[in-house]
Amino acid sequence: MMRISVVESSIQAVTLRVEGEVKGRWVAELGRACEESLSRNLRLNLDIAGVSFIDFDGINLFRGLMDRQVVLSNPCPFIAEQLGCSDISSTGS
Secondary structure: OEEEEEEEEOOOEEEEEEEEEEOOHHHHHHHHHHHHHHHOOOEEEEEEEEEEEEOHHHHHHHHHHHHOOOEEEOOOHHHHHHHOOOOOEOOOO
């Protein structure tokens, strides 16, 4: 199961908190939530501190989002390693 919550929203940016496992049908659900913000030309930040697992399709989604300048913040070390990124933001959570 996965949960997506709006943490912060303005006319310029939105921060979504993603919690749980990003796998299976939840990958498409997260993609839709992100696309909604991106299609409105909002800067998008995903707080992924609560993500415990990402499957192959989820990894591809996150990498594609990063290519589109979406900021991924607060990953646990396991998730950061899965995504293969050293430039993911961490605010000490």
